[in-house]
Structure formats: structure tokens, C-alpha cells
Amino acid sequence: MSTTLWIQFLGxxxxxxxxxxxxxxxxxxxxxKNEALFWFAGWIALLFVAIRxxxxxxxxxxxxxxxxxxxxxxxxxxxxxGLGFFNYSTVKKMExxxxxxxxxxxxxxxxENAKKN
Amino acid sequence: xxxxxxxxxxxxxxxxxxKNIFEVITKTKxxxxxxxxxxxxxxxxxxTEAARAGAVVLRHKVNLGKGAALKxxxxxxxxxxxxxxxxxxxxxQHDPKEIPLFSSALERYDIAFGSRKTPRSMPGVFKLGNxxxxxxxxxxxxxxxxxxxxxxxxxRADAYNQLRWEATDYYVETEMAIRAGKMKLKHTIVPIETxxxxxxxxxxxxxxxxxxxxxxxxxxxx
Numbered sequence: 354m355s356t357t358l359w360i361q362f363l364g365x366x367x368x369x370x371x372x373x374x375x376x377x378x379x380x381x382x383x384x385x386k387n388e389a390l391f392w393f394a395g396w397i398a399l400l401f402v403a404i405r406x407x408x409x410x411x412x413x414x415x416x417x418x419x420x421x422x423x424x425x426x427x428x429x430x431x432x433x434x435g436l437g438f439f440n441y442s443t444v445k446k447m448e449x450x451x452x453x454x455x456x457x458x459x460x461x462x463x464x465e466n467a468k469k470n
Numbered sequence: 471x472x473x474x475x476x477x478x479x480x481x482x483x484x485x486x487x488x489k490n491i492f493e494v495i496t497k498t499k500x501x502x503x504x505x506x507x508x509x510x511x512x513x514x515x516x517x518t519e520a521a522r523a524g525a526v527v528l529r530h531k532v533n534l535g536k537g538a539a540l541k542x543x544x545x546x547x548x549x550x551x552x553x554x555x556x557x558x559x560x561x562x563q564h565d566p567k568e569i570p571l572f573s574s575a576l577e578r579y580d581i582a583f584g585s586r587k588t589p590r591s592m593p594g595v596f597k598l599g600n601x602x603x604x605x606x607x608x609x610x611x612x613x614x615x616x617x618x619x620x621x622x623x624x625x626r627a628d629a630y631n632q633l634r635w636e637a638t639d640y641y642v643e644t645e646m647a648i649r650a651g652k653m654k655l656k657h658t659i660v661p662i663e664t665x666x667x668x669x670x671x672x673x674x675x676x677x678x679x680x681x682x683x684x685x686x687x688x689x690x691x692x
Contacts, residue, residue: 448638451532451534452534452538452638455511455530455531455532455534455538456530456534456538456541456542456545458531459508459528459529459530459531459542460528460542460545460546460549462528462529463526463527463528463529463546
């Protein structure tokens with residue numbers, strides 16, 4: 354099997370597996386309907402590109418990339434960086450909320466205990 | 471000390487220190503009346519042991535980090551009338567007999583930084599890490615603190631309002647020094663003895679690298 358076919362094969366396996374995980378998360382109600390649809394759309398796009406790499410040729414020609422894979426790698430980096438930033442900001446926001454809540458609770462608890470005593 | 475106006479309070483943030491905390495508090499009681507332990511979500515009996523030893527115990531239900539624990543303790547102390555705050559570590563590495571040195575330093579200064587005399591028992595990686603952090607602090611902020619990572623410190627309650635940090639982790643010590651420099655608080659250094667009992671607790675190499683990265687980030691964006 355040629356290198357291109359291997360990459361296509363791995364892309365299809367990865368995309369299918371991720372669709373399955375997305376479905377499981379949706380069933381467990383860890384993802385809302387809209388969130389699941391968003392991720393499904395992403396995985397379907399990945400599968401489509403893996404099955405028909407020529408569908409990228411329009412962009413590749415315009416952007417003067419040599420190979421489809423180069424385009425895919427660059428695009429992948431952008432997506433990963435975007436997701437990394439999004440995850441970072443979400444985690445930070447959660448951290449701040451948790452800190453505020455835990456500290457507030459500690460201060461309230463000791464005052465309540467003091468009143469009881 | 472519960473809910474009463476206090477003069478001087480020793481604040482000890484603690485995480486999984488059930489083996490040391492009782493002894494630390496017992497020794498500290500010889501030099502300070504008001505001792506407050508902030509149990510930072512310990513998985514063991516730290517809070518129970520601290521209460522048994524006679525300290526006021528505040529509890530974080532979830533482990534947030536040293537900076538957050540110190541902030542909870544300081545907020546509580548200041549809200550309840552403390553005028554002088556002394557911070558110590560819970561693992562017994564700080565000798566409570568030096569508390570009077572930290573108290574008397576505040577007669578002339580706003581904040582006193584402990585500085586460990588580097589003993590042979592101090593692990594090499596700690597020595598190097600501390601040196602790098604302290605040098606970076608001097609270079610980027612012009613704050614001259616001999617031992618930027620020492621948790622044995624004292625400051626006045628009015629200075630705390632200017633020092634109040636954002637850090638929830640081990641960056642708290644560095645941030646405190648940076649803020650003291652920025653706010654032009656009068657600061658001094660108190661040389662202290664240090665006993666290293668546990669090589670694996672406290673600031674790790676990764677914490678050290680994160681502290682240096684944060685210092686650079688702060689310099690650029692804050």
C-alpha cells in the first residue's frame with residue numbers, strides 16, 4: 354500500500370473512532386445536541402477529506418501548496434493552536450471560579466463554626 | 471483566637487502534613503499566641519491534627535495551591551483585625567524561635583523576607599533553582615531578595631492590601647516580592663536556619679521553570 358493510501362486509511366480509522374467517542378459522550382449527556390452536531394460535522398469533514406483528498410485541490414492551488422499533505426499539516430496546526438488556546442482559557446476560567454468558591458466556603462465555614470461555639 | 475481582634479498571627483498553609491503539623495504548632499505556640507492553619511484540601515488528617523494542637527483551622531475542600539491557601543488565611547486574619555502576619559511552612563523546615571525576629575523587623579519595615587542560609591542538607595537542585603529564580607527576579611524587577619522562594623515571611627496588615635496576590639501556586643512567594651518592589655514597600659531580609667526533611671515536597675523543577683516563565687510574562691504584559 355502506498356504512503357498516501359496509508360494516510361487515508363489512518364484518517365478514516367481516526368475519524369470513525371472519534372465519531373464513535375462523540376456519540377458515546379452525547380449518549381452519556383456529556384455533550385449537548387448542538388455540541389455533538391458540531392463535532393460530528395468536524396469528523397465528517399475529516400472523513401470526507403481522507404476519502405477524497407482531491408476535494409482540497411481548490412484551496413491547494415490558490416494557496417500555492419506543493420502537496421495536499423502540506424496543506425493538511427498547516428491547517429492541522431492552526432486548528433490545534435486554536436483548540437489549545439480555547440482549552441487554556443476555559444481551564445483558567447474554571448480555575449478562577451473554583452478558587453473563588455472554595456475560598457469563600459472556607460471563610461464562611463469557619464465563621465459559622467465560631468458562632469456555634 | 472476565633473473571630474477576635476488579634477495583633478500578630480502566624481499563618482501556616484498545609485497540605486497532607488498530618489505527621490508534622492502537630493509538632494510545628496506545638497513549637498510555634500511557644501512564640502506566638504495566634505496560629506492559623508489553612509488546610510488546603512488535604513487527603514489525610516492534617517486539619518484534625520492542627521485543631522488538636524490548638525490552631526484555628528480553615529479548610530479548603532479542594533486542593534488549590536499554596537498561594538490560594540495563604541490568601542484565604544491572610545484575608546481571614548486581616549478581616550478579623552490582625553495587624554501583623556507571619557507565614558511559615560507546615561513541614562517543620564522553619565524554626566519558630568525566629569518568629570520574634572520577624573515581628574521586630576516590622577517595627578521599621580513593611581515586609582520581612584526570610585533568607586535561608588544554604589546548608590549542606592539543602593538539595594542541589596533546590597540551590598540551583600532558587601538561585602536562578604532569585605537572579606531573574608533581580609534582573610527583571612530590580613527587587614533584591616536573597617532567597618525568593620523562602621516561605622518564612624512577615625508583613626503588616628496594611629501592606630497586605632498592597633501585596634494581595636493572584637497566584638494560587640508556588641509563584642506566590644515571587645509575586646509577593648515583585649509586588650513589594652512595585653509598591654515600594656520597605657523591606658528587609660531576616661537570615662534563618664532551615665531544616666530539610668523531605669526532598670520531594672515543595673517547589674519542583676517544573677514549578678521553578680513555570681515561575682521563571684511567569685516572571686518573564688509579567689514583565690512583558692503586566
